[in-house]
Amino acid sequence: MKRNIFLIIITGITVICIIAGAVRHIAVHDKEISSIKSSIKEGIRSGNFDFDFDDYYEDNDYDEDDSWNDFDFDTADPKSFDSEVIGEFTDLSVRLKVGALKIERGNKWEIKSKYSQKNLKPVYTLKNKKLSISQPHYRNNVLGNKDCRVIITVPFGVELDKLYANLDVGAIDLSGFDVKTGSVDTNVGAISISKVGFNDLDVESDVGAVSIDLIESVDKYDVNISSDLGGITINGHNAKRKYTHKGDSSKRLRVRTDIGAIEVN
Numbered sequence: 508m509k510r511n512i513f514l515i516i517i518t519g520i521t522v523i524c525i526i527a528g529a530v531r532h533i534a535v536h537d538k539e540i541s542s543i544k545s546s547i548k549e550g551i552r553s554g555n556f557d558f559d560f561d562d563y564y565e566d567n568d569y570d571e572d573d574s575w576n577d578f579d580f581d582t583a584d585p586k587s588f589d590s591e592v593i594g595e596f597t598d599l600s601v602r603l604k605v606g607a608l609k610i611e612r613g614n615k616w617e618i619k620s621k622y623s624q625k626n627l628k629p630v631y632t633l634k635n636k637k638l639s640i641s642q643p644h645y646r647n648n649v650l651g652n653k654d655c656r657v658i659i660t661v662p663f664g665v666e667l668d669k670l671y672a673n674l675d676v677g678a679i680d681l682s683g684f685d686v687k688t689g690s691v692d693t694n695v696g697a698i699s700i701s702k703v704g705f706n707d708l709d710v711e712s713d714v715g716a717v718s719i720d721l722i723e724s725v726d727k728y729d730v731n732i733s734s735d736l737g738g739i740t741i742n743g744h745n746a747k748r749k750y751t752h753k754g755d756s757s758k759r760l761r762v763r764t765d766i767g768a769i770e771v772n
């Protein structure tokens with residue numbers, strides 16, 4: 508019995524190291540992501556391991572409505588940026604192949620980026636109060652360290668209309684701003700949401716933990732939460748693999764992971 512527990516622990520540690528390496532150094536396409544998920548499920552089906560990529564930020568210092576998905580470089584003028592104060596926007600769309608995204612409350616409309624390779628350079632367009640950020644020059648066959656960070660600040664007292672954030676490999680961190688409707692998902696990477704006001708929010712991570720710190724009590728929301736492999740914790744209480752609740756307001760929260768813990772407070 509002790510030997511079996513030891514093997515399960517070793518398997519879990521090995522899997523975490525493999526995924527962390529993928530996040531830091533390679534780009535993972537859909538087929539590779541499916542392979543990773545299948546391998547993890549086979550390796551830890553008898554265990555209960557949580558996958559958290561918070562260290563993706565900590566290790567490096569850094570001072571599906573289809574209408575959200577479009578990023579048309581033929582009709583827009585994409586601009587490179589390292590640090591730039593920009594105009595006001597109400598809709599925000601971010602799509603990164605490899606990287607980490609942070610959106611937070613600040614004193615001005617501003618975007619910052621840091622990247623290890625030219626092919627990871629993010630660009631943006633701002634048109635009709637819609638800000639779109641993407642990596643149009645990304646190439647999977649380029650070797651070396653693949654590291655990209657994008658930070659977006661939204662001024663105090665502003666509520667966005669729409670937020671769409673999608674990362675293939677990387678972590679998403681949202682804090683301190685308001686949005687009416689949001690869709691946030693990663694293929695491989697953790698999602699952290701703290702004190703974000705919303706009316707309707709969908710959150711999904713294929714492989715990675717999800718942590719949400721709500722502004723109001725969870726009882727206020729219509730909640731639908733599920734995880735295939737990973738525990739669910741609501742206000743410190745274990746909810747096993749699925750949690751639903753009918754709230755006493757029109758606000759809605761949906762959270763799903765294939766592999767990864769979910770915590771909502």
